[in-house]
Amino acid sequence: MAIPDIKPPNTGPDVSSDLLLKFYFEMLRVRLVEEGIADRYSEQEMRCPVHLSIGQEAVAVGACQALQPRDKVFSTHRCHAHYLAKAGDLKRMLAEIYGKAAGCIGGRGGSMHLMDPDKGMIASIPLVGSSIPLAAGSALADQRTGSDRVTVAFFGDAALEEGVFHECGNFAALRRLPVLFVCENNLYSVYTHLDDRQPKRPLTEVARAHGMPALAGDGNDVVAVYQATREAVERARRGEGPTFLLFDTYRWREHCGPNYDNDIGYRSESEYLEWRERCPIAHQRRLLFEAGLLDPDQEEARIAKIRAEIDAAFAFAKSTPLADPSQASDHVYA
Amino acid sequence: MPDDRVITFGEAIREGLIEALARDEAVFLMGEGIADPSSFWGTTAGVVERFGPDRVMEMPVAENGMTGVAIGAAMAGQRPVISLHRVEFALLAIEQIVNNAAKAHYLSNGYHKVPLVIRIVIGRGWGQGPEHAQSLESVFAHIPGLKVVMPTFASEAKGMLIAAIEDDNPVIFIEHRWLYNVAGHVPEGYYRQPLNGPKVAVKGRDVTIVASAYMTLEAVRAAKVLEDIGCSAEVIDLRVLRPLNLGPVYRSVQKTGRLVTVDTGWVQYGIGAEVVARVASECFEALKSPPLRLGPPDHPTPSSRGLIPGFYPDGDRIVQEVGKLLAIDPERLKAGRRTLAEQRRDLPIDTPDPFFKGPF
Ligand SMILES: Cc1ncc(C[n+]2csc(CCOP(=O)(O)OP(=O)(O)O)c2C)c(N)n1
Ligand SMILES: [Mg+2]
Numbered sequence: 001m002a003i004p005d006i007k008p009p010n011t012g013p014d015v016s017s018d019l020l021l022k023f024y025f026e027m028l029r030v031r032l033v034e035e036g037i038a039d040r041y042s043e044q045e046m047r048c049p050v051h052l053s054i055g056q057e058a059v060a061v062g063a064c065q066a067l068q069p070r071d072k073v074f075s076t077h078r079c080h081a082h083y084l085a086k087a088g089d090l091k092r093m094l095a096e097i098y099g100k101a102a103g104c105i106g107g108r109g110g111s112m113h114l115m116d117p118d119k120g121m122i123a124s125i126p127l128v129g130s131s132i133p134l135a136a137g138s139a140l141a142d143q144r145t146g147s148d149r150v151t152v153a154f155f156g157d158a159a160l161e162e163g164v165f166h167e168c169g170n171f172a173a174l175r176r177l178p179v180l181f182v183c184e185n186n187l188y189s190v191y192t193h194l195d196d197r198q199p200k201r202p203l204t205e206v207a208r209a210h211g212m213p214a215l216a217g218d219g220n221d222v223v224a225v226y227q228a229t230r231e232a233v234e235r236a237r238r239g240e241g242p243t244f245l246l247f248d249t250y251r252w253r254e255h256c257g258p259n260y261d262n263d264i265g266y267r268s269e270s271e272y273l274e275w276r277e278r279c280p281i282a283h284q285r286r287l288l289f290e291a292g293l294l295d296p297d298q299e300e301a302r303i304a305k306i307r308a309e310i311d312a313a314f315a316f317a318k319s320t321p322l323a324d325p326s327q328a329s330d331h332v333y334a
Numbered sequence: 335m336p337d338d339r340v341i342t343f344g345e346a347i348r349e350g351l352i353e354a355l356a357r358d359e360a361v362f363l364m365g366e367g368i369a370d371p372s373s374f375w376g377t378t379a380g381v382v383e384r385f386g387p388d389r390v391m392e393m394p395v396a397e398n399g400m401t402g403v404a405i406g407a408a409m410a411g412q413r414p415v416i417s418l419h420r421v422e423f424a425l426l427a428i429e430q431i432v433n434n435a436a437k438a439h440y441l442s443n444g445y446h447k448v449p450l451v452i453r454i455v456i457g458r459g460w461g462q463g464p465e466h467a468q469s470l471e472s473v474f475a476h477i478p479g480l481k482v483v484m485p486t487f488a489s490e491a492k493g494m495l496i497a498a499i500e501d502d503n504p505v506i507f508i509e510h511r512w513l514y515n516v517a518g519h520v521p522e523g524y525y526r527q528p529l530n531g532p533k534v535a536v537k538g539r540d541v542t543i544v545a546s547a548y549m550t551l552e553a554v555r556a557a558k559v560l561e562d563i564g565c566s567a568e569v570i571d572l573r574v575l576r577p578l579n580l581g582p583v584y585r586s587v588q589k590t591g592r593l594v595t596v597d598t599g600w601v602q603y604g605i606g607a608e609v610v611a612r613v614a615s616e617c618f619e620a621l622k623s624p625p626l627r628l629g630p631p632d633h634p635t636p637s638s639r640g641l642i643p644g645f646y647p648d649g650d651r652i653v654q655e656v657g658k659l660l661a662i663d664p665e666r667l668k669a670g671r672r673t674l675a676e677q678r679r680d681l682p683i684d685t686p687d688p689f690f691k692g693p694f
Contacts, residue, residue: 047461047639047684048463049459049462099461099637099640106638107638107640107641108636109463109637110461110462110637112463112466113465125465126465126466159395161394161396163396163398163399189366190367190370191370191372192366192367192392197394197395321640322638322639323638323641324640324641325641325644325645328631328642328644329633332634
């Protein structure tokens with residue numbers, strides 16, 4: 001079977017100016033939420049590991065903007081951006097990270113298990129590769145029931161090393177499941193570079209070998225992410241099966257935690273600075289100003305609104321009561 | 335005396351690895367994060383610098399494959415030591431562990447050997463939640479063909495690790511996370527501690543407490559408090575879950591007539607369940623009261639510090655339960671329980687106890 005090739009996204013006319021603005025402010029909101037976490041982490045009230053997506057916002061936002069609210073998303077340990085981009089409730093997210101009863105899962109999971117199923121954010125699983133089969137299964141359910149929903153599995157570059165990725169790629173291609181495999185390649189698994197974990201070959205070829213089309217894009221260009229994802233979503237809705245999307249990007253801060261760690265020896269400050277130059281948010285902002293779609297006053301007003309929302313959410317998360325030990329044994333069985 | 339030296343459990347493991355690598359060319363290490371700045375919680379710090387990346391192999395994120403590769407290399411005469419940061423990652427490798435590592439010898443009519451050590455970290459973390467904080471040692475202890483060891487003290491961690499590497503069987507070497515910073519006297523050089531069964535950690539007459547790893551320390555702590563009110567608890571550190579040798583436990587129960595087990599993992603089908611069952615079979619007449627099993631309650635490990643209180647058994651819980659078992663007036667336990675609480679002071683519930691600085 002010939003694997004259909006996806007055309008490279010054509011930048012431009014089909015992305016409205018409203019959408020371009022939305023991309024920017026959505027990414028900025030994710031950034032500000034995560035910076036808010038980083039700033040407050042040393043207070044030691046968020047007593048769970050946090051894996052920040054700062055620097056990688058364009059993938060979550062661009063991909064989720066190409067989805068409908070009814071579409072579904074599965075994520076990993078690094079799930080904050082996906083959750084927010086899929087319209088997950090901010091207050092309940094922060095409450096979860098603070099271990100509060102009002103958290104999105106009542107404090108049971110913390111930062112690595114964010115979900116908001118009513119918004120299509122179905123689950124986040126902190127075992128590498130572990131949520132990929134769940135996404136494929138979700139797509140299988142939609143296929144069986146004739147629903148036109150699409151499911152996205154977000155995962156990192158390391159997931160391609162796990163057997164389960166290949167098992168699911170094979171199965172999804174075989175059954176033409178309406179699922180998107182979205183790989184955020186940030187070059188590292190914890191402190192280990194991709195080149196020390198995988199032979200040099202295009203990751204897209206790995207997916208193509210499973211018989212599905214694959215497309216690589218600039219993961220720091222939200223428009224590129226959006227367009228590639230939209231293409232794949234349309235394919236899936238037409239019943240043409242899964243697509244693998246590879247987006248190169250970069251995590252700015254340490255693997256787990258609020259700090260920068262370019263000094264500990266696994267990557268260089270200059271590599272980090274190069275990627276920082278390619279900030280997805282600054283890039284989008286430049287584009288908006290150049291196109292005359294945004295002026296400073298407008299921007300300031302929008303940012304003030306976002307900040308107010310975030311401050312209120314932190315205030316809520318801090319003040320709402322901790323989960324109570326009596327709830328710990330609930331929901332072991334349905 | 336060289337063994338006056340005090341180092342931590344984590345450092346002792348590191349020394350054991352270095353000694354084994356230096357002694358035998360067939361020994362090599364594989365794992366995620368063993369040759370990186372984190373160096374597996376420090377237990378492989380500097381090891382790749384000394385032995386090179388061919389003997390300290392940083393691995394792709396592929397646990398079942400890695401484990402199977404290690405088994406194949408072991409069958410071909412190598413002595414790999416692989417490391418898994420959390421028992422949840424070992425679950426991806428359970429197929430290779432149970433189907434191949436545990437059965438290669440049996441299934442080859444005794445021809446193949448699998449001299450493999452699988453280091454697996456269990457235990458609690460800091461808000462790690464249900465999928466990063468489990469203690470699943472009994473899953474491995476269930477499987478014939480595996481050896482399963484679970485050291486508590488630093489000197490034993492080193493000696494048992496070397497013995498595990500020398501062993502011709504697959505050994506699951508379980509490291510409880512909260513032990514890494516516990517210090518103790520550790521001899522220098524190459525030495526082994528036989529993987530042959532439990533040791534008495536505290537001698538006593540009135541009740542036998544059987545525990546492993548971190549829970550041994552909590553039991554020792556409870557025993558000290560109980561001693562102050564004249565209750566003499568014998569604490570037995572199980573050390574080796576498989577093959578299980580309960581001789582010292584039987585002898586202890588013959589003396590005390592009372593048995594309490596304290597597990598890091600769930601009680602149902604847990605280590606304590608096996609201990610109690612065997613004691614009931616072997617020394618039923620010696621028992622003066624029904625044995626008691628302590629462990630986490632029967633639900634997953636939540637992340638929130640609000641949900642965690644009462645989840646992990648601790649010294650205070652052991653003191654209370656032993657008190658009930660021996661019908662000690664709760665008033666008499668109060669001072670001791672206060673001491674235990676003071677040792678923790680206002681330390682958050684998810685932080686290891688300062689009591690466990692050692693040395694032991
Ligand atoms: C099955 C499994 N193995 C190992 C780990 C430890 N671990 C946690 S995050 C991580 C890095 C994964 O890298 P990648 O998939 O590229 O995601 P990133 O952290 O870069 O977003 C690893 C190895 C894990 N969580 N699950
Ligand atoms: Mg990565």
